[in-house]
Amino acid sequence: MFDILPLKGGLDNVEGFFSGGISVGLKPNNKRDVAFIRSDALCDVGAIFTSNKFQAAPIRHFKRYGETFQTNFVLINSKNANAMTGKEGIDDIDEVFSYIPNSLHVQNPVMSSTGVIGYRLDIKKIAKSFELFDFYTKDSNAAAEAIMTTDRFKKEICVKVDVEGKGSFHIGAIAKGAGMINPSLATMLCFIVTDANIPKGLINALLEDAAQESFNAISVDGDTSTNDTMMLLSSAKSGVWDKEAFSEALKFVAKHLALEMVRDGEGSKKVVAFEVKNAKTLDEAKKAAKALSNSLLVKTAIFGEDPNWGRIASTIGASGVICKEESLIIYYDDVLVYSPQKKQLDKESEAAANKVMKKDSFKIVCDLGVGDKNYTAYGCDLGHEYVNINADYRS
Numbered sequence: 001m002f003d004i005l006p007l008k009g010g011l012d013n014v015e016g017f018f019s020g021g022i023s024v025g026l027k028p029n030n031k032r033d034v035a036f037i038r039s040d041a042l043c044d045v046g047a048i049f050t051s052n053k054f055q056a057a058p059i060r061h062f063k064r065y066g067e068t069f070q071t072n073f074v075l076i077n078s079k080n081a082n083a084m085t086g087k088e089g090i091d092d093i094d095e096v097f098s099y100i101p102n103s104l105h106v107q108n109p110v111m112s113s114t115g116v117i118g119y120r121l122d123i124k125k126i127a128k129s130f131e132l133f134d135f136y137t138k139d140s141n142a143a144a145e146a147i148m149t150t151d152r153f154k155k156e157i158c159v160k161v162d163v164e165g166k167g168s169f170h171i172g173a174i175a176k177g178a179g180m181i182n183p184s185l186a187t188m189l190c191f192i193v194t195d196a197n198i199p200k201g202l203i204n205a206l207l208e209d210a211a212q213e214s215f216n217a218i219s220v221d222g223d224t225s226t227n228d229t230m231m232l233l234s235s236a237k238s239g240v241w242d243k244e245a246f247s248e249a250l251k252f253v254a255k256h257l258a259l260e261m262v263r264d265g266e267g268s269k270k271v272v273a274f275e276v277k278n279a280k281t282l283d284e285a286k287k288a289a290k291a292l293s294n295s296l297l298v299k300t301a302i303f304g305e306d307p308n309w310g311r312i313a314s315t316i317g318a319s320g321v322i323c324k325e326e327s328l329i330i331y332y333d334d335v336l337v338y339s340p341q342k343k344q345l346d347k348e349s350e351a352a353a354n355k356v357m358k359k360d361s362f363k364i365v366c367d368l369g370v371g372d373k374n375y376t377a378y379g380c381d382l383g384h385e386y387v388n389i390n391a392d393y394r395s
Contacts (some may be wrong), residue, residue: 001164002245004252010140010156016040016235017193019174020139021146022132024125026079026115032146034077034129037191042070042107043233046203047210050228057082057089058111059229064090065108068200071233073106074191076147077126078176079115083226092121099127104135112229114149114176114189133315144174147189151176155260161196161242161249169196169238169246173253177261188215190230190257195238196246203232206250214254218262218378219293230254262378270302271361275376276316279368285323285375288366291319293379303381307345307353309337316366327369332356 011019018038026033049059065071075096082089095107113121144154158172177188198206207230215230232250262271274292279285292298295315301308309330316323330338333354337345345353356362 002242002248003111003162004245004249005160005162007158007160007170008290009172010144010158010174011037011191011193012138013158013160014170014172014193014235015195016237017172017233018138018142020133020135020137020143021142022129023146024128024132026077026122026125032142033078034126035131035143035146036129036135037074037143037193037233038078038104038135039072039193039233041235041237042072043193043235044198044200044203045069045110045231045233046207047209048204049230052226052228054084054226056113056117056227057093058113058227059311061093062110062241071110073100073104073109074112074231074233075109075126075129076112076143076189076191077115078113078147078149079119080113080119081115081117081120081227082113082119082121083117083194085118085120088120092123095123096121096126096260098224099130101130101135103333110231111259112189112227112231114147114193114227117226119343138153140174142173143181143278144176147174147176149176153260155183155257155264157254157256159249159252161245163240163245166242167238167240169192169240171196171249171253172191173239173257175257175261185226188228188230188261190215190254192230192250192253194232194234195236196234197236197239197241198234198246201243202243204235206247206365207232209247210250212253213376214258216291217376218258219290259378262380269312269360270357270381272302272379272381273361273363274379275363275365275374277365277367277374278371279373280322280371282373282375284371285373286377288316288319288321288323288368289375289377291315292364292366293377296382299379299382302352302357305354305357307337307346307350307357312364312366312372313338316368321368322370323368324370327367329367329369331363331365331367333362
């Protein structure tokens with residue numbers, strides 16, 4: 001038995017971890033743009049990254065360490081993705097790290113970046129952060145703010161997990177993401193720290209499992225970034241381990257942050273769950289659900305609050321999954337909008353469906369009726385503001 005207890009704040013609650021964020025002039029108006037996460041003990045580290053073939057320099061730098069390395073320091077910058085910068089981009093990271101004070105005793109430092117693709121890092125500005133940081137501060141709020149790009153709000157969470165007969169451990173996390181979100185992974189970054197005593201070799205498997213129904217289940221615009229990262233550092237300081245409890249708590253943390261990204265989708269006003277039921281296989285349920293969450297026609301219908309179930313049906317049919325017109329049933333929340341017996345919306349059903357679509361969040365349920373596998377993806381509407389934000393992203 002175990003209890004998952006949400007706490008106020010984020011990384012600050014986890015013993016032995018320090019964090020902060022400052023401005024070095026990468027962003028205008030003195031906005032925070034560089035963050036650090038530090039541990040007073042070496043941590044086992046795991047990460048999963050974007051499926052984009054053009055993985056950014058920080059990811060390629062990380063992979064040089066191999067699979068079983070430990071670290072006690074992560075540096076994150078916003079405004080510049082350090083992607084498509086070749087070997088020079090990796091060398092720039094090494095040069096930035098050469099400025100880390102010897103007094104910190106940093107081993108195998110890790111860097112992560114987010115922002116505009118195709119530009120080299122401003123090494124002098126980023127290196128200046130090592131003079132300005134208070135490396136003994138616990139300011140998760142500042143760190144979460146510093147990694148934001150087009151985010152409207154910061155994203156952080158922490159839980160305490162009480163395990164009967166064993167004790168307790170913590171999981172804290174910060175994340176960013178609002179656009180270029182189609183995680184396989186999602187422009188998302190997520191940094192998780194824990195004092196749970198995770199056995200060596202399990203970290204990446206736990207991350208993969210947690211991502212499947214969280215970050216890999218969301219979409220804002222159907223684009224996958226070059227920099228997407230989900231990273232977990234474990235100090236093992238609590239001495240407590242329970243695989244079931246940790247797995248469920250990690251999934252809770254990941255899903256919370258993933259849905260926050262959807263809620264923060266660039267210009268979005270609605271969060272929608274796309275539940276595909278009774279598909280032939282789990283892969284087909286995922287494929288159909290993700291097709292719905294990525295469809296521009298579906299997203300714009302949601303923006304316009306138009307209960308046009310034809311776009312839902314068409315997207316499922318075009319996804320390539322096994323489906324039949326004779327067995328398809330579609331609900332908006334609990335309002336039936338299509339079935340083989342009810343193929344046209346009457347005035348009462350249209351009004352009820354429209355009322356559902358006016359809510360900030362709702363569910364579109366598609367029962368394929370050809371199997372017994374289910375999957376839920378998450379998406380948002382797409383409106384004028386998304387175009388405005390991305391038309392001048394570099395400025």
